[in-house]
Amino acid sequence: MMRRTTSLVALLFATTGMAQPAAAQRPVPRPPRRERVLVIDSVTVIDVATRALAAAQRIVISGDSIVAVQAMSAPLPDTIDERVNGGGTFAIPGLTDHHVHLTSGMESMLTRAARGGVTMVQAMAGDNRTAGEMARKVLARELVGPEIAYASVMAGPGFFIDPRFSGAGIGFANGSAPWAQAVTAQTDIVRAVALARGSGAEVLKLYAMMDSALVARITAEAHKQGMRVAAHGTVFPAGPLQMVQGKVDLLTHAPYLAWQGAAAVRDEDSWDRRAGPFATVPADGPQIGALLRAMKQARTYFEPTLFVFARRPEERDVNAWGALVTRLARDAQVPIIAGTDGLIESDSTALPNIHLEMQALVAAGLTAPEALAAATVTPAREMHRERTHGAIATGHVADVVLLDANPLLDITATTRIRLVALRGRVLKR
Numbered sequence: 001m002m003r004r005t006t007s008l009v010a011l012l013f014a015t016t017g018m019a020q021p022a023a024a025q026r027p028v029p030r031p032p033r034r035e036r037v038l039v040i041d042s043v044t045v046i047d048v049a050t051r052a053l054a055a056a057q058r059i060v061i062s063g064d065s066i067v068a069v070q071a072m073s074a075p076l077p078d079t080i081d082e083r084v085n086g087g088g089t090f091a092i093p094g095l096t097d098h099h100v101h102l103t104s105g106m107e108s109m110l111t112r113a114a115r116g117g118v119t120m121v122q123a124m125a126g127d128n129r130t131a132g133e134m135a136r137k138v139l140a141r142e143l144v145g146p147e148i149a150y151a152s153v154m155a156g157p158g159f160f161i162d163p164r165f166s167g168a169g170i171g172f173a174n175g176s177a178p179w180a181q182a183v184t185a186q187t188d189i190v191r192a193v194a195l196a197r198g199s200g201a202e203v204l205k206l207y208a209m210m211d212s213a214l215v216a217r218i219t220a221e222a223h224k225q226g227m228r229v230a231a232h233g234t235v236f237p238a239g240p241l242q243m244v245q246g247k248v249d250l251l252t253h254a255p256y257l258a259w260q261g262a263a264a265v266r267d268e269d270s271w272d273r274r275a276g277p278f279a280t281v282p283a284d285g286p287q288i289g290a291l292l293r294a295m296k297q298a299r300t301y302f303e304p305t306l307f308v309f310a311r312r313p314e315e316r317d318v319n320a321w322g323a324l325v326t327r328l329a330r331d332a333q334v335p336i337i338a339g340t341d342g343l344i345e346s347d348s349t350a351l352p353n354i355h356l357e358m359q360a361l362v363a364a365g366l367t368a369p370e371a372l373a374a375a376t377v378t379p380a381r382e383m384h385r386e387r388t389h390g391a392i393a394t395g396h397v398a399d400v401v402l403l404d405a406n407p408l409l410d411i412t413a414t415t416r417i418r419l420v421a422l423r424g425r426v427l428k429r
């Protein structure tokens with residue numbers, strides 16, 4: 001009976017043309033997978049780091065990587081799937097918006113941001129279940145959007161009555177979600193950082209109501225566990241200089257640096273953090289001067305986020321102070337990073353706000369090349385991606401934006417987008 005069954009099975013395999021079980025155990029040879037090849041002809045490639053221009057170049061892309069940047073006279077690859085004539089446009093690496101917040105329902109905004117030249121974002125606080133799912137969809141090419149890195153927040157327990165954080169931690173008591181943790185001197189910091197890291201975050205964002213000793217302990221542990229640390233310019237009571245001394249990697253929001261000169265900084269001042277002592281602490285005074293020198297020495301990155309403050313033009317003192325400290329930071333050779341704190345407007349015709357942030361940096365006194373670096377090569381370095389991002393070079397991810405004019409001469413040229421290639425795919429306009 002048994003034998004008969006076996007032969008029937010064998011017969012079945014034979015008649016259906018399927019391999020028999022014994023044969024199926026052998027590895028089936030598969031043809032090598034060939035990556036899709038995209039060629040972009042006739043562009044002037046801009047190296048943002050050196051400000052060098054190379055005219056009449058061809059960019060050869062295989063899969064999601066740049067495999068050659070060469071003269072037009074060089075031989076073409078054997079197989080080409082898509083070929084684009086750049087028509088003498090200027091090619092820059094894709095733009096990074098280093099300060100966004102992702103909430104569910106923003107998928108179409110991510111797509112519009114990518115079409116507007118943003119190929120990478122750093123999300124700076126939110127629900128990491130949302131950010132993680134969006135990041136996955138982008139990687140799986142289920143969603144056209146920028147590469148997403150994201151952060152977990154830490155703050156003192158008093159801060160978590162802020163309703164924005166209860167929204168980001170549905171299912172958790174306030175201050176207990178791994179991506180939005182309340183911390184004190186008694187917190188098990190090793191475990192808290194591990195939880196934050198485990199939610200997929202690359203960055204710890206220190207938000208408010210922490211003292212300098214706690215900032216230094218958390219930062220040291222975060223670095224041990226391979227995380228970067230970004231902090232508000234003041235986290236109340238810890239001020240900017242204390243955070244630089246505590247080895248925080250990046251300070252965000254220019255006007256918050258003014259608290260460096262405040263006579264006393266209390267936890268509760270964090271609710272009023274926009275109302276710094278601008279009148280009594282001049283941006284070009286000695287206290288801020290010492291802070292900027294310390295930032296330069298510690299290589300602390302500075303992310304002014306001028307655009308988001310300029311949305312309230314009535315706060316003229318805040319905006320003027322922020323712009324001046326940004327120029328002085330540039331003068332002091334502090335590395336500057338562009339972040340908007342608001343990726344793109346819901347108006348479907350709007351370009352992403354990173355273009356306005358770069359323009360705000362130029363209005364503050366940076367040169368156009370410096371502003372462009374703040375959205376390309378500098379964030380690539382800060383995000384430890386300088387080998388793959390921030391330049392149009394062999395081995396880099398194929399995030400390329402073609403512009404009708406030279407952005408090194410006029411930063412508004414970044415809005416004159418002819419074409420965006422996102423990880424090797426040309427996006428529809």
Ligand SMILES: [Zn+2]
Nearest residue numbers: 099101124341
């Ligand atoms: Zn923010």
